[in-house]
Amino acid sequence: MRELNVEALARVEGDGGITVTLEGKKVKSVTLDVHEGPRLIEQLVRGMTPADDLNVIPRICAICTLSHRYAAIRGLEKALGVVPPEKAQLTRDLMMLGENVESNSLHTFMLALPDFLGYPSAIAMLADYGEDVKRALRLKKFGNHIMAVTSGRIVHGENPIIGGFGKYPTKKALDEIKAKSKELIPDAIRDVELFASLKYPTYSEAEMVFMSVNAPNKQYGFAGDTILISNGKETSAEDYKTLTNERVVTHSFAKRSLFQDKPFTVGANARMVNMARRLDGQAADLFEKYYDETWLRNPLKNNLAQAIEMLWSLEHIPEACRHAASLDDPPIAKPTRENGSGTGAVEAPRGTLYHHYEIKNGVIDVADIITPTAQNLDDIERHMKLCAENMLAEDKKDEEVRLGLEMVARAYDPCISCATHLVTLKRI
Amino acid sequence: MHKLRDAPGDAEEDLRRQIEDLAGDGRLYVLGLGNTDRADDGAGILVALALKKRFPSFSYSEHDGVEGTVLDISEKEEDATVLFVDASNMGLEPGSIKFIPKDEIKETEITTHRVAVALMASILEKSGKKAAVIGIQPETIEFRGRVSKPVRASVQKVVDALLRLMMRIDR
Numbered sequence: 001m002r003e004l005n006v007e008a009l010a011r012v013e014g015d016g017g018i019t020v021t022l023e024g025k026k027v028k029s030v031t032l033d034v035h036e037g038p039r040l041i042e043q044l045v046r047g048m049t050p051a052d053d054l055n056v057i058p059r060i061c062a063i064c065t066l067s068h069r070y071a072a073i074r075g076l077e078k079a080l081g082v083v084p085p086e087k088a089q090l091t092r093d094l095m096m097l098g099e100n101v102e103s104n105s106l107h108t109f110m111l112a113l114p115d116f117l118g119y120p121s122a123i124a125m126l127a128d129y130g131e132d133v134k135r136a137l138r139l140k141k142f143g144n145h146i147m148a149v150t151s152g153r154i155v156h157g158e159n160p161i162i163g164g165f166g167k168y169p170t171k172k173a174l175d176e177i178k179a180k181s182k183e184l185i186p187d188a189i190r191d192v193e194l195f196a197s198l199k200y201p202t203y204s205e206a207e208m209v210f211m212s213v214n215a216p217n218k219q220y221g222f223a224g225d226t227i228l229i230s231n232g233k234e235t236s237a238e239d240y241k242t243l244t245n246e247r248v249v250t251h252s253f254a255k256r257s258l259f260q261d262k263p264f265t266v267g268a269n270a271r272m273v274n275m276a277r278r279l280d281g282q283a284a285d286l287f288e289k290y291y292d293e294t295w296l297r298n299p300l301k302n303n304l305a306q307a308i309e310m311l312w313s314l315e316h317i318p319e320a321c322r323h324a325a326s327l328d329d330p331p332i333a334k335p336t337r338e339n340g341s342g343t344g345a346v347e348a349p350r351g352t353l354y355h356h357y358e359i360k361n362g363v364i365d366v367a368d369i370i371t372p373t374a375q376n377l378d379d380i381e382r383h384m385k386l387c388a389e390n391m392l393a394e395d396k397k398d399e400e401v402r403l404g405l406e407m408v409a410r411a412y413d414p415c416i417s418c419a420t421h422l423v424t425l426k427r428i
Numbered sequence: 429m430h431k432l433r434d435a436p437g438d439a440e441e442d443l444r445r446q447i448e449d450l451a452g453d454g455r456l457y458v459l460g461l462g463n464t465d466r467a468d469d470g471a472g473i474l475v476a477l478a479l480k481k482r483f484p485s486f487s488y489s490e491h492d493g494v495e496g497t498v499l500d501i502s503e504k505e506e507d508a509t510v511l512f513v514d515a516s517n518m519g520l521e522p523g524s525i526k527f528i529p530k531d532e533i534k535e536t537e538i539t540t541h542r543v544a545v546a547l548m549a550s551i552l553e554k555s556g557k558k559a560a561v562i563g564i565q566p567e568t569i570e571f572r573g574r575v576s577k578p579v580r581a582s583v584q585k586v587v588d589a590l591l592r593l594m595m596r597i598d599r
Contacts, residue, residue: 110547123547130554134499137551141496154493 078342098146109136266351454507468566516563523578
């Protein structure tokens with residue numbers, strides 16, 4: 001018997017690892033062991049006012065800071081009976097587009113691409129793919145810029161609030177973003193072509209169930225009040241518990257999710273599968289060109305989905321800017337009640353994120369947060385198990401199996417990828 | 429590992445000489461890294477913010493966006509050196525300052541939260557620029573803790589050394 005270990009795995013700024021126990025070529029078990037102590041944020045915000053909650057909640061993640069903030073705002077606004085003005089909605093859409101460009105560019109190029117091209121890291125890749133790395137950094141910088149303009153700063157911006165924005169971006173700032181976005185579209189197209197040209201290993205393939213928000217007005221997007229499931233069903237976000245069924249496991253501080261007792265996937269590939277017909281522009285053309293049925297089985301295709309999604313985001317930023325700039329800055333919408341409950345569902349770059357709140361007498365009584373990674377962990381384990389089994393059946397070398405496992409983990413989520421850089425093989 | 433002498437002024441003098449050897453007469457950019465919520469971990473940010481008052485176009489902090497700043501500098505048509513200033517656990521006395529040449533930069537891990545300094549330095553080098561790290565040994569990185577006395581003194585030493593160099597180049 002032997003073990004394949006993925007050391008130093010982090011879920012969200014975390015500490016953990018993956019252990020694959022093997023008996024000959026048979027995989028006995030796969031455990032994704034998250035060692036990071038629980039941060040108890042849901043308990044921490046109990047008794048806080050909704051405004052104070054917004055100062056704490058985004059600290060869960062410094063890369064998805066705006067997704068957490070936005071999910072919290074959506075949940076809190078529902079609970080408090082707040083209807084945000086149109087300009088607030090447009091500006092929120094813009095900030096999510098920016099975060100998507102920022103995160104997808106970083107993940108695809110810096111974390112995922114070196115594996116496909118056979119380099120140990122983006123640093124090693126620089127000599128041969130210097131222009132590609134710089135192109136990714138240009139996109140990341142632009143995403144960061146949009147996040148800073150809309151939220152007030154690059155990380156943990158305080159500007160988006162319940163009922164609107166403390167300060168709306170100026171017309172000049174929006175015009176600059178609009179122009180820059182158009183300028184970067186050819187870069188994003190090159191990225192899609194690059195990711196479409198990669199060879200995607202098939203070892204981890206298996207039928208998948210995908211979940212994502214159902215963006216309003218039959219459009220592609222990053223927020224919604226209902227959840228689409230790739231089996232054709234649709235469920236209110238308020239019923240998120242029936243979808244996620246969170247549970248604890250003994251080997252991990254991270255909670256797990258199962259839908260109808262089976263693992264499922266959230267993320268860019270889930271959004272593409274569930275909302276593909278809503279894509280437009282060149283993103284739609286390229287999706288049409290490169291989509292095939294392996295998207296429904298191969299988690300690695302998430303990288304290609306992220307590249308196409310980044311293009312879609314860039315194509316939609318100009319319109320969001322134009323529309324927002326055409327409207328006067330509205331007053332902040334006020335709460336209409338002090339008691340209520342609500343669930344905010346948004347698409348963080350790595351998948352559906354839920355923030356549920358119950359408010360009593362103006363303070364938070366219950367907070368429940370379900371992150372994309374908590375939903376993906378079981379499916380990561382499932383695909384890693386398949387990957388190990390299939391590679392070992394072909395007598396692949398340990399080094400190759402290690403890379404295969406890392407690629408599956410990285411494909412899912414940069415919060416995991418950041419610490420799954422090292423896989424060690426332990427023989428017993 | 430080089431151990432800095434304790435006599436007042438030595439740290440700045442050593443640092444200045446090493447930077448001058450690397451940068452020559454070229455333009456100097458400072459990029460302060462770290463987390464000011466964690467006591468001494470914010471040393472690099474404090475250096476950058478102090479220099480920003482006098483050199484707003486040549487001193488940046490992590491709050492300005494690391495990758496974007498590096499990318500912009502890499503595309504400039506000038507002889508330039510970027511100095512990343514960061515709290516670094518080097519096993520030295522708290523407040524020790526160390527000049528770390530590009531090839532000795534150990535931080536190579538790219539995460540969702542930060543692109544590695546080594547990658548940034550490599551991008552700069554590929555663009556004909558030079559890069560190095562100025563490390564300051566922290567005493568404490570306690571969350572919401574205060575910057576320790578030795579690190580506060582070292583931040584000032586680094587600021588003084590860089591100010592003198594940048595003012596000379598600015599002339």
